């Protein structure tokens with residue numbers, strides 16, 4: 001017999017179904033850009049879940065879509081120590097510097113580095129954050145801070161539709177158990193950045209210098225309703241967990257990105273598995289010349305990563321920089337350079 005306070009199992013099951021349907025619809029709408037549920041139907045299900053949670057508060061779980069916006073403003077942002085430090089990328093400004101990076105890695109970890117190959121990714125120019133999930137449920141979100149200590153901005157990150165409140169099992173990839181941290185970049189699409197600045201000019205408010213500053217500023221708001229009003233997106237690119245826990249279900253950076261996507265985390269669209277550094281050079285040039293101008297988000301280069309996690313661990317990091325990854329920087333974005341020049345001259 002169920003106790004008077006516990007909701008009947010049927011209602012708990014209905015609430016779970018609604019959470020699942022609403023989160024999948026949200027993922028299809030915001031991340032895959034191919035909604036299968038009509039807005040009116042989404043709203044009807046959302047209201048049904050809100051009603052269920054109002055009648056049975058124990059059904060109001062942290063991964064419920066009704067809990068994305070609405071936490072009360074905080075006085076100041078509490079601090080969060082990252083489980084594993086968030087590293088910062090060293091820079092290679094030329095193909096020669098990229099080759100020198102590879103030489104050092106080969107000297108340290110042997111020919112396996114070349115034989116195993118690389119994963120090349122877009123270097124998203126946004127605000128780095130770390131998302132802590134426990135048994136697949138988002139429990140903490142924090143800014144990078146100094147790499148070791150960041151600021152807790154969980155209520156703000158929960159307003160970003162790209163960030164799943166619960167990680168899903170899909171096409172044969174099981175949902176993760178235990179604790180893990182997903183690192184990625186919060187960014188503001190150019191199109192929405194311009195739109196927002198235009199509105200700020202009309203409202204007599206100061207405009208943001210660039211999308212990265214706008215994203216970082218939105219993330220550090222004390223009132224999540226302000227964050228919710230800013231058009232923020234997210235791309236994931238790293239997963240870590242404390243060394244003593246069971247290893248993660250992937251062995252390479254490439255498989256890591258595929259797993260993130262399977263869990264429902266958006267991953268930047270252009271990326272390439274490269275067998276040689278020459279392939280990396282060619283891909284990065286192609287991105288700089290032909291892809292960058294078409295993207296609706298800021299990138300400041302490509303990131304090259306030694307693919308096997310075993311070799312990443314062997315190479316380790318020095319001075320907070322991984323030896324197993326490096327940024328191949330592009331020429332600064334003309335618009336940003338011009339703006340900075342104007343600011344300087346005033």
Ligand SMILES: CC(C)(CNC(=O)c1ccc(Oc2ccccc2)cc1)c1ccc2c(N)nc(N)nc2n1
Nearest residue numbers: 085086087088121122123124237238303312313325
């Ligand atoms: C590589 C890393 C610095 C993140 N990774 C980490 O911070 C990190 C930190 C400890 C780790 O611990 C290890 C676990 C196993 C093996 C080796 C290290 C692993 C990753 C980074 C930083 C910025 C990036 C960016 N703007 N765009 C893309 N596309 N990728 C980026 N990648």
